[in-house]
Structure formats: C-alpha cells, structure tokens
Amino acid sequence: MVHVQVFTDFDGTLSLDDTGILLIDDHRSMGPERRRVLEHEILDDAVQEMWDNVGLTWEEAWADHLDNCTIDPGFPSFNDYCLANDFPVTVVSSGLNPVLEKIMKNFLGEKAKAIEIVANKGQVEGNSWKITWRDDSIYGNDKSLTKARETASKDTIFVFCGDGVSDISAAKHADVLFARKGRDLEFYCKRENIPFIPFETFAEVERVVRNLVDGKASIEKSDSGFCHVSLVVPERNHFQHIIRLLNTNVDGRVKIQIALTSVKGVGRRFANIACKKADIDLTKRAGELSSEELERIVTILQNPAQYKIPNWFLNRQKDIVDGKSSQVISNVLDTKYRDDLERLKKIRAHRGLRHYWGVRVRGQHTKTTGRRGRVVGVSKKK
Secondary structure, three states: OOOOEEEEOOOOOOOOHHHHHHHOOOOOOHHHHHHHHHHOOOOOOOHHHHHHHOOOOOOHHHOHHHHHOOOOOOOHHHHHHHHHHHOOOOEEEEEEHHHOOOOOHHHHHHHHHOOOEEEEEEEEEEOOOEEEEOOOOOOOOOOOOOHHHHHHOOOOEEEEEEOOHHHHHHOOOEEEEEOOOOHHHHHHHHOOOOEEEEEEHHHHHHHHHHHHHOEEEOOOOOOOOOOOEEEEEOOOOOOOEEEEEEOOEEEEOOOOHHHOOOOOOOOHHHHHHHHHHHOOOOOOOOHHHHHHHHHHHHHHHHOOOHHOOOOHHEEEEEOOOOOOOOOHHHHHHHHHHHHHHHHHOOOOHHHHHHHHHHHOOOOOOOOOOOOOOOOOOOOOOO
16 A cells, blocks of 8 residues: 655645744734834844834734634644545744644644644743754755654655645655645746645645555656556446536536536536536536546635635525525435425424415416316306
C-alpha cells in the first residue's frame, strides 16, 4: 500500500484566516499600513518587529479575533481519512504554537492530538508577546522537508499544502504540492515552473490523495527534479447510458448541463455554473464523463459555498432553522418541503390550514371546485 505523509501550512491554508495578521493589524498593535511596508522589506527582524508591536492581551486576542477563526471546511474529512489510513498529518507554520493548538482543539476536539504542530513558541505576559523562534530563517521556522525525508522510507509520498512565500522551502521538496488558488505560492510556482495543483478546499486535496492511494493516479518525476501527478485513465470500452447520480437516474445520452437538471433542485443555471467550476466541457454528454469528473460535480452541487458560488444563486434562502442559505437537492429537497408544510400546519398559517384540509392552495387553480373523479353534469328531468 502507498504510504503518505501530509504537511500543511496553517495561516491562509488550513485556516481561512491569518492569525498573525489579525493580531498585528489591530488598532492597538502595529496596524495594516506599517505591516504592509515591512512585508516588502527583506529583513530578518521584520517579523520580530511585527510581533513586538502586538498590544493585545491573550484574552483580548481571543475575544476580538481568534475565536472567529475558521478552518477549511474540507479539512476534518481529510483528517479522518488520514487517521483511518495511518497517514501522519503535520502542521508546519511560522505562527505561534499555543494559538494553533487551541484553534485546532476547538474544531477537531480530541482528534487534534494526532496532528503534530511544528511552529514557533510564544509566551504572553500582559500585552507583551515574546516569541521564541525555532531557527534563524526569516520567518523563524524553516519549513523544509529534508529532515522528515531522512527518517521516512524511500517510497513515502510527501504531500504539502501551502499558500504563501514562507512555504517555498517546503514546496521545493514535496512530491505533491498543493497551492491555494490566488495566493503568493501559486504565483511563485507559475513563475519558477514548479509543478503544483491549485486548490480551493481540502476536499480537492483528499480526492487527489485518494486517487494516489487507490492507484487511479501516479507520480512522475521530471528532468527538473520536480514531480507531476498524472491520472491513470482506464480504457473506455462502453458508454454509460444511465448514470446513478444523487439518487437519480440521469440519461447519459444528454449533454451534461441538461442531464443534471433531472436531479431535483438543480436547474439549468445551477447546472451550468457547477460544470464550469468543475472544469467540465459543456459539450460532453453525461455518459462520456469519468467517475472522477462526476464526483467533482457532485461535490460542487453539495457544497456550493466552498466553490465561491454566491448565496443569491442558491435555491433556499435564509433557512428558518439556522438562517443560512443553501442549495437543497435530491431527497433533501423533499424533506425540506415536508418540514415546511408541517411547520405551516403547526403554526396554523393560511397555507398550512388549506394543506391540512386538503383543498387548493394559492397557485393551484383556486377558482375551480377542486372536485375530482367523474365529470359532474346537470341531469335532465325525465
């Protein structure tokens, strides 16, 4: 079996927020203007100066900023997959160890103990933040994976996920490199011709790692010393006429955008944007798609917010229970519809009562008698 070791940056990669920037940009600290100036200066003590100017206490930092930090919604599932397969996960960060440990525990609970965190040590006394750097590198923690390779077996696949310039040293030694879309690491890799896989959520990382483990993808080393991930494409010996998708039989002969509309809750517009987000050719018929392409579409249909599909595009706005907007599809649509009707009946709303009585509700030809069965006519007197 393929063995994988996963390494990931924290700020901006595993976490959707940068914990350091949140604290440094506070008006009681350095502020964003001075921080941006220092970011463009290649100085060993630039990062030290940023942390020296943090003017928050530990309690203020959490109450005002850190309690609102969120991790990538796809990471818990990916972490569960790694735990199940005994793949070690290590967080390598230029941030502070106590901050990272608390955030991870908040989101993962006891499962966070299985994740090794390699970060800078910190001690907070009042509003003074004292940082103990791990090494003499610019960011205080060189993320190079050379030390990890010394103890790992030769066939171990090293996966690294990052987003910024502090991740470059690790990126150079990874077998599979994931760079968050639109961030500095992606631009650097493009400029230096370093192979990488762009990602928006850890669900995409999990899919690639699963393919490597299952033999559906392989790693090829190029002459430059970097690795490419190539899909192992099976021979297509038949066309799928019927595809089972989200508890729905989808006609494989129809173009994918139209075929998706047979799933309850998916219209043409939503099918169109889902295919575009999944990089699917709209001229393809549904039966021509590979299982990986179909899986990509299903993931987007079920988690549109993770792929930056705006809330106004979704079919259920501000749910009465949690106030969130979502795209309700397949069997969930029937469940939500039934729940809504039960709520209307329970609160004795006008529509709820008419549903309860079994009579026509607005929009259902309310001007008719509603009688069914045999045609009722006027009988003549004999």
